[in-house]
Amino acid sequence: GEDVEQSLFLSVREGDSSVINCTYTDSSSTYLYWYKQEPGAGLQLLTYIFSNMDMKQDQRLTVLLNKKDKHLSLRIADTQTGDSAIYFCAESKYGGSQGNLIFGKGTKLSVKP
Amino acid sequence: EAGVTQSPTHLIKTRGQQVTLRCSPISGHTSVYWYQQALGLGLQFLLWYDEGEERNRGNFPPRFSGRQFPNYSSELNVNALELEDSALYLCASSYWTGWENGYTFGSGTRLTVV
Numbered sequence: 022g023e024d025v026e027q028s029l030f031l032s033v034r035e036g037d038s039s040v041i042n043c044t045y046t047d048s049s050s051t052y053l054y055w056y057k058q059e060p061g062a063g064l065q066l067l068t069y070i071f072s073n074m075d076m077k078q079d080q081r082l083t084v085l086l087n088k089k090d091k092h093l094s095l096r097i098a099d100t101q102t103g104d105s106a107i108y109f110c111a112e113s114k115y116g117g118s119q120g121n122l123i124f125g126k127g128t129k130l131s132v133k134p
Numbered sequence: 135e136a137g138v139t140q141s142p143t144h145l146i147k148t149r150g151q152q153v154t155l156r157c158s159p160i161s162g163h164t165s166v167y168w169y170q171q172a173l174g175l176g177l178q179f180l181l182w183y184d185e186g187e188e189r190n191r192g193n194f195p196p197r198f199s200g201r202q203f204p205n206y207s208s209e210l211n212v213n214a215l216e217l218e219d220s221a222l223y224l225c226a227s228s229y230w231t232g233w234e235n236g237y238t239f240g241s242g243t244r245l246t247v248v
Contacts, residue, residue: 054236063224063239120190126176
């Protein structure tokens with residue numbers, strides 16, 4: 022496909038794990054990113070993974086990368102109400118030579134107490 | 135360290151008018167990127183400036199333009215505003231080689247065209 026694809030909504034209960042999935046487009050993308058956007062704010066970089074890695078863990082966040090299927094996922098352990106936000110995945114298409122990250126449309130995560 | 139700053143935070147314009155949005159990157163960052171975030175459309179890439187030059191632009195009409203100044207700050211100009219230009223305009227900056235750190239975004243300018 023031509024676009025970075027994400028499901029639009031995810032709802033979980035506080036304390037559960039959240040898994041947000043993304044399909045990207047370019048096998049030459051060097052880095053893949055997860056950003057978080059809270060209401061009325063810009064985007065905050067949560068984590069990234071280099072394309073030669075399969076997994077990266079950073080405290081409650083785990084990123085899994087399947088290069089063969091161009092699939093990226095973000096797992097948030099012990100999800101809290103403060104994690105409610107929109108999560109964007111992004112790829113550095115063409116190895117970054119075009120200077121623009123390509124973003125998905127974002128997954129709105131709702132955490133119910 | 136100051137983050138990416140954008141001004142103004144909000145503005146309302148009338149269809150047909152012109153608008154200028156401003157962005158100051160993080161100190162030391164030479165690349166500035168502009169994105170449009172319209173409702174339901176995600177982030178659409180507008181422009182990339184590096185070392186004062188336009189390096190790439192997205193699929194937007196020529197009435198979207200900008201520039202980067204010697205201090206690496208940037209302006210985005212939109213002429214002949216249309217209703218569908220209503221969106222959050224996000225500026226981001228990076229070191230050109232700092233891809234592992236991605237981009238650092240500002241909080242955006244919310245433009246409403248009436």
